[in-house]
Amino acid sequence: MINAIFDRCVQILVHAAGLLGISYKAINVWVFVIIWPIFTLALMGVVIAQHVRIRRLRKKMEQIQERPIDGG
Numbered sequence: 151m152i153n154a155i156f157d158r159c160v161q162i163l164v165h166a167a168g169l170l171g172i173s174y175k176a177i178n179v180w181v182f183v184i185i186w187p188i189f190t191l192a193l194m195g196v197v198i199a200q201h202v203r204i205r206r207l208r209k210k211m212e213q214i215q216e217r218p219i220d221g222g
Contacts, residue, residue: 160174167177 163177163181164174167174170177172180
């Protein structure tokens with residue numbers, strides 16, 4: 151099964167290389183050395199930003215819950 155998946159991925163890359171007018175080696179470099187790492191770093195940035203926002207929101211919620219309720 152893994153061989154079939156690999157072969158299909160290679161076929162996709164060969165086809166994409168043909169459409170773009172570049173070699174298989176070039177598309178490999180673009181995908182796995184340039185695009186994939188940039189995408190991974192961008193996703194890590196999103197995860198870190200969301201983690202920070204969640205921490206800030208939790209802090210705000212704690213502050214709201216600690217406030218005394220006016221006995222109007």
